[in-house]
Amino acid sequence: MRTVPAPPPSLADPAVARDPYPLYRTLRDTHPLLQDERFGAWLLSRYADVRAALSDPRLVAPPPGRTFAHLEEATHAEHRALVSPALQGRALAALKAGVERTAYVLARRLTRRQEADLVTEFCDWLPAAAVVAALGLPYEDTARVTDWCRTGLTHLGGAPTGLDAFLRPHVARRRAHPRGDLLSVLCTARADGRPLSDEAVTGLVANLLGAGGEATDRALAALLANLLDHPAQLALVRARPALADAAWAESLRRDPAVHIVLRRALAPVAVSGGTIPAGATVACLVGSAGRDPDRFADPDRYDLFRAAPGQLAFGVGRHRCLGVQLARLTAGSGLHALLEALPRMTWAPGFRPDPEGLLTRSPRSLLVRLH
């Protein structure tokens, strides 16, 4: 009797969205370059290949899409140069108190409760509030903006209905009376000697909300899940708050928010196991890279004392995430506020976090007992 050959592994298998790690292992071991016809991309899974691909100029953002990454090279560099000072250094330091205050208010609201879901009651709110603060939009509008982050925005970019009408008066005011916030930076910026149009400003804002809100929300949920799963390490972070950065970096390595970054090959590119042909769509499996045993000893283990985490969760090279420091500030403030307000926080009885998602991934519920 002839045996039917097993179909090649694929990201499109429904089991993969539930648990991608067995597939990632197979890919790294036996198919470091695989044309996944069902998913519609060539898969790269080893740390070294993913790292090289993310910074390779022959691999560009695939159409369709209107994100930062899709901008033509000169405009991309110009827009990065505009936005990045407003998300680091003095500008970031000016946001710190507001983000910490929001984290504190959100955490304090939970103190009288027996149980809570940290995703819907904390993680879904704090990152959106942080981006709202960075843009200089009114704090009272965080709920509206959070809704747009959840429903209308994707990593493809593009502005959801309603955002342009909401932004119009703020943009007009910033053009007339600029302040020190990111929206003012965009409203007063000049590209090719001309100010950015209202449409361009709205597109950039939509991009920042999409890139920042959802990714940080998911990464914060993964951080909390990792620490609640490892009470001894949680206790250490509680006792030595300076360890929060290491806990964050290790969580981003083990459970990144963005599991897959897509690219399009402009030319043939040699990688482990073969050559990506020109024109191919490439899936850089960041989630797999973080668990590559050739790069990380015992990679499935969560260990905040891991030396040189070297994770790729924010990308590398000229497209590296512009929100690294804002995300770190948000996660650090969130963790600190929760640990302070809820000193006895543990998983609710019988609860296990259940991460979901293929392109972006995290638990969509974190049920905790608070007393």
Ligand code: HEM
């Ligand atoms: C933990 C939270 C975050 C994660 C995991 C994350 C992850 C990423 C990743 C993987 C990329 C793509 C890199 C590439 O294409 O090579 C990216 C790009 C980007 N991110 Fe983030 N991000 C986070 C938070 C933020 C925040 C808070 C902002 C700003 C408010 C932001 C703004 C951007 C922008 C503007 C880009 C495009 C950069 C470019 O193409 O030049 N991100 N991010």
